Amino acid sequence: MYQYTDFDRQFVHLRAAQFRDQLERWQSGKLAEDEFRPLRLQNGWYVQRYAPMLRVAVPYGELSSRQLRVLAKIAREYDEPEAEVYKHALATQGKLGTHKLPTHYAHFTTRQNVQYNWIPLSKSADVMDLLASVDMHGIQTSGNCIRNITSDERAGIAVDEIADPRPFAEIMRQWSTLHPEFAFLPRKFKIAITGAKEDRAATGWHDVGLHLVKNEAGELGFRVQVGGGMGRTPIIGTVLREFLPWNQIMNYLEAVIRVYNRYGRRDNIYKARIKILVKAEGQRYIDDVEAEYKQVIEHDGAPHTITQAELDRVSASFVPPQLATRVFRSAEATDADLRAQAADDVMFARWLARNVAPHQNPALRAVTLSFKRRLQAPGDASADQLDTAAQLADRFSAGEVRVTHDQNLLLPWVHAEDLHALWLNAREAGFASANVHLLTDMIACPGGDFCALANARSIPIAEAITERYQDLDELDDLGEIDLHISGCINSCGHHHSGHIGILGVDKDGKEWYQVTLGGSDGSLLSGAAQAGKVVGPSFSAAEVPDVIEAVLNTYRDTREAGETFIDALRRVGIEPFKAAANGARFKVEVAA
Amino acid sequence: MNRTLTLIAAEDHVDNGDPTVLQLPNDADPLAIEVCLDDVERIDLDFPKFTDGRAYSQAFLLRRRLGFKGDIRATGDVLIDQLVQMQRTGFSSAVLKEGVDASAAQRQFDRFAAFYQGDAVQAAPHFVAAPETASEPSA
Numbered sequence: 001m002y003q004y005t006d007f008d009r010q011f012v013h014l015r016a017a018q019f020r021d022q023l024e025r026w027q028s029g030k031l032a033e034d035e036f037r038p039l040r041l042q043n044g045w046y047v048q049r050y051a052p053m054l055r056v057a058v059p060y061g062e063l064s065s066r067q068l069r070v071l072a073k074i075a076r077e078y079d080e081p082e083a084e085v086y087k088h089a090l091a092t093q094g095k096l097g098t099h100k101l102p103t104h105y106a107h108f109t110t111r112q113n114v115q116y117n118w119i120p121l122s123k124s125a126d127v128m129d130l131l132a133s134v135d136m137h138g139i140q141t142s143g144n145c146i147r148n149i150t151s152d153e154r155a156g157i158a159v160d161e162i163a164d165p166r167p168f169a170e171i172m173r174q175w176s177t178l179h180p181e182f183a184f185l186p187r188k189f190k191i192a193i194t195g196a197k198e199d200r201a202a203t204g205w206h207d208v209g210l211h212l213v214k215n216e217a218g219e220l221g222f223r224v225q226v227g228g229g230m231g232r233t234p235i236i237g238t239v240l241r242e243f244l245p246w247n248q249i250m251n252y253l254e255a256v257i258r259v260y261n262r263y264g265r266r267d268n269i270y271k272a273r274i275k276i277l278v279k280a281e282g283q284r285y286i287d288d289v290e291a292e293y294k295q296v297i298e299h300d301g302a303p304h305t306i307t308q309a310e311l312d313r314v315s316a317s318f319v320p321p322q323l324a325t326r327v328f329r330s331a332e333a334t335d336a337d338l339r340a341q342a343a344d345d346v347m348f349a350r351w352l353a354r355n356v357a358p359h360q361n362p363a364l365r366a367v368t369l370s371f372k373r374r375l376q377a378p379g380d381a382s383a384d385q386l387d388t389a390a391q392l393a394d395r396f397s398a399g400e401v402r403v404t405h406d407q408n409l410l411l412p413w414v415h416a417e418d419l420h421a422l423w424l425n426a427r428e429a430g431f432a433s434a435n436v437h438l439l440t441d442m443i444a445c446p447g448g449d450f451c452a453l454a455n456a457r458s459i460p461i462a463e464a465i466t467e468r469y470q471d472l473d474e475l476d477d478l479g480e481i482d483l484h485i486s487g488c489i490n491s492c493g494h495h496h497s498g499h500i501g502i503l504g505v506d507k508d509g510k511e512w513y514q515v516t517l518g519g520s521d522g523s524l525l526s527g528a529a530q531a532g533k534v535v536g537p538s539f540s541a542a543e544v545p546d547v548i549e550a551v552l553n554t555y556r557d558t559r560e561a562g563e564t565f566i567d568a569l570r571r572v573g574i575e576p577f578k579a580a581a582n583g584a585r586f587k588v589e590v591a592a
Numbered sequence: 593m594n595r596t597l598t599l600i601a602a603e604d605h606v607d608n609g610d611p612t613v614l615q616l617p618n619d620a621d622p623l624a625i626e627v628c629l630d631d632v633e634r635i636d637l638d639f640p641k642f643t644d645g646r647a648y649s650q651a652f653l654l655r656r657r658l659g660f661k662g663d664i665r666a667t668g669d670v671l672i673d674q675l676v677q678m679q680r681t682g683f684s685s686a687v688l689k690e691g692v693d694a695s696a697a698q699r700q701f702d703r704f705a706a707f708y709q710g711d712a713v714q715a716a717p718h719f720v721a722a723p724e725t726a727s728e729p730s731a
Binding site: 005007018031038039176177181182261295304309313 | 676708718720
């Protein structure tokens with residue numbers, strides 16, 4: 001993991017002090033509400049349906065166990081609303097049918113960050129100090145600025161890796177932090193970076209998507225995609241450069257974002273993302289960026305060219321950790337043990353097959369701790385669970401975890417011979433659902449139970465589908481399926497990119513759900529990134545599980561041997577699935 | 593960082609039609625200005641709302657790209673929490689919005705001694721201006 005320098009550490013502490021100053025001026029009336037709002041947003045503080053929400057930045061998803069323990073402490077000691085606030089929230093949500101609003105919790109997001117739903121604003125500065133004590137912050141996790149940069153959950157360990165994206169992600173994190181020119185862009189700006197062949201970071205869906213690639217001469221560079229995004233107008237990013245030398249990335253991004261800052265629309269919030277500018281201007285935008293880049297290089301002297309020394313310095317933080325020495329055992333012997341353990345216990349066998357991935361180091365594995373299980377919302381973790389995850393990281397993974405885009409935790413440094421012991425511990429902690437990439441490993445936003453923007457609740461839909469699909473044999477048989485649920489068109493639950501997408505909509509003050517099919521995040525399984533297609537008018541919450549079941553039954557009826565859901569859908573087309581989904585409507589009337 | 597930005601009270605900012613003062617709306621392209629910048633002493637850039645950040649790019653282009661040496665002044669919705677970034681992008685004066693209490697302004701400049709990225713004042717980023725060495729990071 002990146003090791004903070006004194007400069008980095010002091011910077012985060014100063015930022016916390018700055019926030020305290022702003023908070024106090026707001027509290028004393030010296031800063032008006034609308035003047036304070038963008039300042040708190042750029043530190044991660046939203047005001048949600050009932051209480052503030054804090055989004056903590058987890059740069060490219062990497063966390064140490066020490067940081068995880070502080071996140072647990074924040075959940076335990078600060079994630080608690082005032083009694084009146086909580087009473088009001090329970091009463092209001094109760095009318096909708098939500099009777100459980102967990103407190104003392106943290107939530108993992110699709111952008112690898114961590115959120116809290118109940119911390120009172122009066123305690124916010126104390127929480128920022130606590131975060132700073134472990135080199136953490138909420139800088140630019142919200143607001144119309146360059147947001148936290150996301151990456152591949154298997155960065156630095158993936159077997160299909162061309163180059164480790166983390167040093168570049170860190171250098172870009174520093175460059176984007178408190179950038180003076182780009183703090184008030186037309187709209188938020190999200191960058192994702194990957195260094196592997198497989199895209200595990202949904203880069204095509206980002207304002208800027210970066211792929212580390214090698215050119216014919218074997219030199220390292222970036223394929224640069226600009227103008228992807230979800231929301232009302234789902235668009236996949238346009239490739240601006242097939243190959244940009246690695247050391248030029250910040251000079252190039254400066255041009256990309258400067259042109260956007262000057263010409264992006266500010267008159268309509270729904271047309272303010274860079275995707276709209278790229279789509280509207282097309283080649284003219286690209287020409288402007290290239291002309292500006294030329295000026296940055298030739299006139300300004302390419303000031304943000306990454307030096308080899310800086311890349312080396314940052315890369316030194318990302319060498320694999322020193323792992324405890326083991327008595328030498330051959331890979332064959334370890335494999336034989338694992339096979340024997342798997343033969344003994346079918347649950348362990350399933351977990352090995354689903355939650356364990358290969359590693360660059362053949363003695364190691366990457367293990368996903370699943371936060372998709374009954375009775376808890378996708379990506380939710382209690383204070384105790386965060387502490388338990390920290391213990392598992394210390395014991396099995398050199399003290400490191402990764403927050404994944406799919407809202408789970410990944411242990412990146414697990415010895416193959418420890419897998420069985422880890423599984424036993426994970427099972428006891430409730431982290432061992434053998435469902436990674438299966439239907440119940442769904443993405444869901446907090447939705448209308450917490451979020452002020454949501455049109456409908458997401459969590460009860462996730463819960464209903466999770467309850468219906470508890471049979472692991474059935475889940476395995478259905479195979480890998482991306483189910484994504486958003487509570488509104490802002491698309492935090494990435495419904496556009498789900499093989500099956502569910503979108504909450506509001507009709508006459510009631511919750512309805514639009515279902516889309518055939519979306520892709522750009523992974524090998526899902527094919528080129530694309531938005532799913534709507535199957536028809538929206539469904540009631542009660543209908544949704546039946547609709548999903550009808551769609552999945554259609555898959556079972558049409559698939560060829562070994563064919564995945566998404567492949568079957570692409571082969572036969574959306575129509576039979578659409579017909580099945582619409583046939584699941586009006587269940588009550590038909591039955592009557 | 594040292595404050596070089598001159599703070600001007602709203603009542604002291606007068607627009608008397610001085611021909612050496614250029615007022616640039618924030619959707620104007622500074623690179624397309626047709627007057628000779630040598631004859632201009634001051635350019636006023638506008639913040640219609642403080643959340644509209646176009647003037648930061650305008651200031652940067654005027655200072656860095658066009659090498660304008662005169663005064664670049666921030667006008668409009670100017671609050672103290674944006675003063676540091678104004679100075680960093682090339683502004684040399686700022687007219688505080690009416691009613692803004694300037695007493696907390698100085699400590700915004702005092703807080704951060706340095707920043708990560710280069711800007712219109714100091715072109716080099718931190719990693720070039722004050723490079724760290726790989727062996728230095730504390731645990």
